[in-house]
Amino acid sequence: MSKLPELDSATIDRVIEMAWEDRTPFAAIEIQYGLSEKQVIALMRREMKHSSFKMWRERVTGRKTKHLAKRDFLEGRFKSQNQKV
DSSP, X not given: OOOOOOOOHHHHHHHHHHHHOTTOOHHHHHHHHOOXXXXXXXXXXXXSOHHHHHHHXXXXXXXXXXXXXXXXXXXXXXXXXXXXX
């Protein structure tokens, strides 16, 4: 896994917010911030309490909506104005 780039606190907050959103795929985070799924996981692990990280991992593991290839729809019902993809 590559090293995490230096990110300001606003960017870290936005990446965490996008990672928590059910309908925001990891690909959208990668396009917007250049962070791979593994880097997002490492960032979440670093920035969150252990219990919160564990809860998040249980939610996203295997979730269709977090991986574009597994989705059975192209667009969800809601898209944040801050989201490019």
